[in-house]
Amino acid sequence: MRRYGEQMSKITIFGLITSLFLSTLAVANEVNVFNARHYKADAELYSKFTNMTGIKVNLINGKSGALEKRIIEEGSDSSADLYITADAGRCGAMDAKGHLQGGLTSKAIKAAVPKTFRTSKWVGIAKRARIIYYSPERVTGAELSGMTYEGLADPKWKGRLVIRKSSNIYNKSLVASLIENNGKKATAEWAKGVVANMARDSKGNDRAQIMAVAAGEADIAVANTYYLALMLSGKKGAEQQEAAKKVKAFFPNQNDRGTHMNVSCAALVKGAPNKANAVKLVEFLLTPQSQEHFTNNTFEFPMIDGVSPSPLVVNNLGLDFKQDMKTKLASYGKNQAAALETMTAAGWK
Amino acid sequence: MKFNSWYLTSFLISFIVLIPIITVFTSFFENTSNYYEILKNTFLIEYILNSFFLLLSVLILTFILGTGTAYLVSFYKFPGSNFFKWALILSFAVPPYIYAYSLTAFFENYGTAFTILKNLFGDANYNKNIPKFDGMFGAILSISFSLYAYVYILARASFLYQSQNLIDLGKNLGFSKFKSFYKIILPAARPAIVAGLSLVAMETLAEFGAVDFFSINTLTTGIYNSWITFDDLAFANRVSFFLLIFIFSLFILENLSRRKAKYHLNSKGGFKQKEKIKLFGKKSFLAFTFCFTVFFISFLFPLSQMLYWTIKFPENLFDLQIIDLVLNTLYLVVLSSSVLLIFSLISNYGNRVSNNKTLNILSTLSISGYAIPGVILAIAFITFIAWFDNSIIKFLGFTSIKKLFIGSILGLVLVYFVRFYSLAFNGIKSGYEKINISVDEGAYLLGYSKRKTFMNIHIPFLRNSLLFIVILISLEIIRELPITLILRPFNFETFATTAYISASEDLLEAAAVPSLFLILIASLFIIITSKYILRELHE
Numbered sequence: 001m002r003r004y005g006e007q008m009s010k011i012t013i014f015g016l017i018t019s020l021f022l023s024t025l026a027v028a029n030e031v032n033v034f035n036a037r038h039y040k041a042d043a044e045l046y047s048k049f050t051n052m053t054g055i056k057v058n059l060i061n062g063k064s065g066a067l068e069k070r071i072i073e074e075g076s077d078s079s080a081d082l083y084i085t086a087d088a089g090r091c092g093a094m095d096a097k098g099h100l101q102g103g104l105t106s107k108a109i110k111a112a113v114p115k116t117f118r119t120s121k122w123v124g125i126a127k128r129a130r131i132i133y134y135s136p137e138r139v140t141g142a143e144l145s146g147m148t149y150e151g152l153a154d155p156k157w158k159g160r161l162v163i164r165k166s167s168n169i170y171n172k173s174l175v176a177s178l179i180e181n182n183g184k185k186a187t188a189e190w191a192k193g194v195v196a197n198m199a200r201d202s203k204g205n206d207r208a209q210i211m212a213v214a215a216g217e218a219d220i221a222v223a224n225t226y227y228l229a230l231m232l233s234g235k236k237g238a239e240q241q242e243a244a245k246k247v248k249a250f251f252p253n254q255n256d257r258g259t260h261m262n263v264s265c266a267a268l269v270k271g272a273p274n275k276a277n278a279v280k281l282v283e284f285l286l287t288p289q290s291q292e293h294f295t296n297n298t299f300e301f302p303m304i305d306g307v308s309p310s311p312l313v314v315n316n317l318g319l320d321f322k323q324d325m326k327t328k329l330a331s332y333g334k335n336q337a338a339a340l341e342t343m344t345a346a347g348w349k
Numbered sequence: 350m351k352f353n354s355w356y357l358t359s360f361l362i363s364f365i366v367l368i369p370i371i372t373v374f375t376s377f378f379e380n381t382s383n384y385y386e387i388l389k390n391t392f393l394i395e396y397i398l399n400s401f402f403l404l405l406s407v408l409i410l411t412f413i414l415g416t417g418t419a420y421l422v423s424f425y426k427f428p429g430s431n432f433f434k435w436a437l438i439l440s441f442a443v444p445p446y447i448y449a450y451s452l453t454a455f456f457e458n459y460g461t462a463f464t465i466l467k468n469l470f471g472d473a474n475y476n477k478n479i480p481k482f483d484g485m486f487g488a489i490l491s492i493s494f495s496l497y498a499y500v501y502i503l504a505r506a507s508f509l510y511q512s513q514n515l516i517d518l519g520k521n522l523g524f525s526k527f528k529s530f531y532k533i534i535l536p537a538a539r540p541a542i543v544a545g546l547s548l549v550a551m552e553t554l555a556e557f558g559a560v561d562f563f564s565i566n567t568l569t570t571g572i573y574n575s576w577i578t579f580d581d582l583a584f585a586n587r588v589s590f591f592l593l594i595f596i597f598s599l600f601i602l603e604n605l606s607r608r609k610a611k612y613h614l615n616s617k618g619g620f621k622q623k624e625k626i627k628l629f630g631k632k633s634f635l636a637f638t639f640c641f642t643v644f645f646i647s648f649l650f651p652l653s654q655m656l657y658w659t660i661k662f663p664e665n666l667f668d669l670q671i672i673d674l675v676l677n678t679l680y681l682v683v684l685s686s687s688v689l690l691i692f693s694l695i696s697n698y699g700n701r702v703s704n705n706k707t708l709n710i711l712s713t714l715s716i717s718g719y720a721i722p723g724v725i726l727a728i729a730f731i732t733f734i735a736w737f738d739n740s741i742i743k744f745l746g747f748t749s750i751k752k753l754f755i756g757s758i759l760g761l762v763l764v765y766f767v768r769f770y771s772l773a774f775n776g777i778k779s780g781y782e783k784i785n786i787s788v789d790e791g792a793y794l795l796g797y798s799k800r801k802t803f804m805n806i807h808i809p810f811l812r813n814s815l816l817f818i819v820i821l822i823s824l825e826i827i828r829e830l831p832i833t834l835i836l837r838p839f840n841f842e843t844f845a846t847t848a849y850i851s852a853s854e855d856l857l858e859a860a861a862v863p864s865l866f867l868i869l870i871a872s873l874f875i876i877i878t879s880k881y882i883l884r885e886l887h888e
Contacts, residue, residue, distance in 0.1 A: 032839060037854075038850050038853075038854040039854070040859075058839035059839060059840055060756065060839050060840075061842070061846070061850050062834060062835075062850070063834075063850075065574075066577070066834065066835050068577075069577060069728075069731070070755065073732070073735045073755070074751050074755055074756075075735070075739075075751075077749040077751045077752060079752060079756065079839075165564060167564070203484055203564070204457075204483070205855045206855070207855055208458070211457070211458040212458060214458065215458040215459070215474065215476035216477065217458075227855075236858070237459075237661060237858075239464055239467070240459050242459075243458070243459045
């Protein structure tokens with residue numbers, strides 16, 4: 001009996017050690033995705049892809065910052081094929097650091113995605129706009145008429161604006177686009193104006209900004225489009241659904257370049273061991289079925305023509321707005337550091 | 350002095366554990382980039398001030414909660430006092446980051462508190478009247494209510510050992526209960542309380558999840574962010590250096606107070622089991638209310654918030670691969686605790702038989718891994734492997750070893766090892782201190798080999814210490830977040846990472862299910878071993 005026990009423990013130890021090493025060996029037909037988008041809808045699409053093609057999608061989920069670092073430190077030995085994240089600024093920054101490679105240039109990709117929203121190294125897979133939300137009770141139509149991002153610095157909004165922290169990537173990209181269009185100096189002045197207008201120190205996520213307007217803490221908020229739809233969908237509970245109805249969406253800069261657009265992007269990592277599979281996965285994410293799946297679940301705007309956004313988005317936010325097709329999304333990554341510097345210097349928390 | 354294999358093995362173990370610490374220190378002397386110099390200088394002051402404020406507030410709060418509840422349950426009998434005795438440890442099952450999710454979920458605009466008010470009193474805008482526990486205040490509450498149990502356990506152990514004579518003395522002097530508390534009982538328990546507080550302090554400075562969730566810049570999140578945002582490892586390491594100094598001072602403080610604790614215990618003399626005073630009426634009610642409030646806020650509140658969300662959004666329950674997550678967690682727990690136990694035993698034994706000064710110093714230094722935040726350990730580990738691979742392995746012409754260590758279970762367990770080595774090493778060390786060296790000599794005289802002495806005499810003697818260490822390490826690994834997050838392999842999640850990732854995507858209600866399971870598993874574990882936790886710390 002005792003001897004049996006000893007043997008068992010030897011076998012267990014042996015098993016543990018073997019599994020340790022086996023776990024580090026990879027095999028076969030697969031694609032490795034460093035994934036910073038954690039929607040259930042994405043995971044569903046990946047398993048669909050595996051069913052269709054037989055290519056296994058290996059995921060490492062994490063916050064974008066940490067994932068990027070791992071790719072950078074692993075360097076040319078990185079196992080990453082694709083880096084999928086929710087902001088063009090991040091893909092652009094990875095490109096600037098030289099950790100991406102060209103190759104997302106297949107016919108299918110080029111046909112699906114407008115030039116503004118892609119480079120050869122990264123491609124937008126779903127769109128979102130960063131817009132203004134307002135309380136129709138406390139903000140008049142006249143006040144909003146012709147409203148722009150630039151107008152957020154107007155003293156008439158003093159104590160009435162909420163927006164999240166300067167460290168947030170959506171804000172970095174928005175400010176980067178302002179730097180691209182108006183220059184760094186004008187944007188630095190603008191940031192000071194915005195900080196002076198804030199109803200409170202920046203805190204919370206985009207949804208918290210919208211709810212602050214609903215709760216009466218502020219009159220206008222800056223947040224991405226899909227958040228309101230998400231709240232209206234009831235997925236966040238009945239209370240937030242009610243709250244969302246107290247807030248209206250406004251698309252800024254309709255009379256000039258159009259509303260600031262951003263994308264979730266897929267980037268091809270340098271040294272990707274499964275490059276061909278990575279391209280296949282990106283192409284799959286751009287098919288009408290995948291795009292429809294995105295729009296109905298994450299409430300983003302579709303990247304390709306011929307697919308319409310979720311009815312919740314269409315009915316409550318509207319569709320016929322002018323998108324900024326002029327400012328290249330690649331500039332978000334390029335101006336990112338300058339954007340953060342500008343905001344920090346203005347005292348934007 | 351003999352350079353035997355025991356000596357070499359324990360030398361090697363201590364050295365491996367020291368590598369990340371050395372990495373942090375050496376990079377302190379690297380140049381940082383000039384571009385952000387000014388910006389950073391202002392940041393640094395903010396980080397230090399925030400860390401200090403957070404630390405101080407948490408220490409005050411955990412002191413009040415921990416010693417208050419410990420005093421009540423050790424000296425008095427009141428309804429539920431036997432229940433609270435162990436139930437108050439359950440707060441260990443709720444890591445600060447899950448507490449932070451609960452606070453936000455309950456108090457945010459249109460959150461759970463709003464729903465409750467609406468259901469009770471009808472429609473109205475209650476948001477303005479609901480206090481907002483976020484930012485610094487939220488972080489202080491989250492950390493304090495999760496960590497006060499350290500102070501509670503150690504204070505209670507010390508209170509239990511206070512001799513009846515001491516308490517009688519207070520009575521004879523005509524002290525009121527309150528006066529004997531702060532004049533006699535509290536000073537006598539001081540070393541234990543300080544030891545508890547310094548554990549709290551180290552955990553607070555190392556805290557990542559909750560502080561990151563409330564986006565407060567402390568030294569720890571500051572290091573992480575400067576690494577992420579500014580790409581500046583040198584600056585990150587420089588901040589780490591400050592943090593290390595901070596932590597080392599606490600460490601020394603704790604060691605000093607422990608020495609005192611030993612002295613105190615040795616001199617306790619005629620130990621007389623003291624009798625608990627039975628409380629009646631108003632006093633009994635107040636004692637119950639205090640303990641219940643602490644228990645409620647620290648444990649029932651986060652548990653019910655997570656439960657409420659799981660019931661409200663049941664679809665998240667079905668999306669979660671619960672069995673996989675349980676298996677992954679178990680796998681990590683079993684693997685890491687066996688590795689930790691085996692190697693700490695070896696190095697302890699090596700220290701004992703070779704009795705060498707260098708080795709002693711090295712092993713004392715190597716236990717400081719626990720004082721270094723997991724985020725920083727993980728970063729230092731990646732930096733070290735990348736450097737080692739690029740400059741040595743490539744130079745020798747071997748294939749890259751990065752994949753073997755970064756994003757693998759091996760790497761994960763290795764960094765856990767560095768982080769929790771102190772727990773295992775110290776636990777076994779204190780167990781060994783109880784085995785007189787003459788026992789070894791007796792064994793040698795009987796013709797036992799070193800190995801046989803180790804296997805047949807020491808191990809059975811150490812059984813209790815080993816069990817206790819396994820409990821501690823398991824709890825730590827179930828809750829561990831930053832190391833797992835940064836270093837885990839593909840398709841590998843734990844309850845902690847699943848919860849964190851959902852929460853970071855503004856899907857707090859999806860984070861509720863893994864959080865709930867984490868709390869339940871950890872609670873189950875605590876309940877099973879509670880007698881043991883309470884008993885072991887008496888010794």
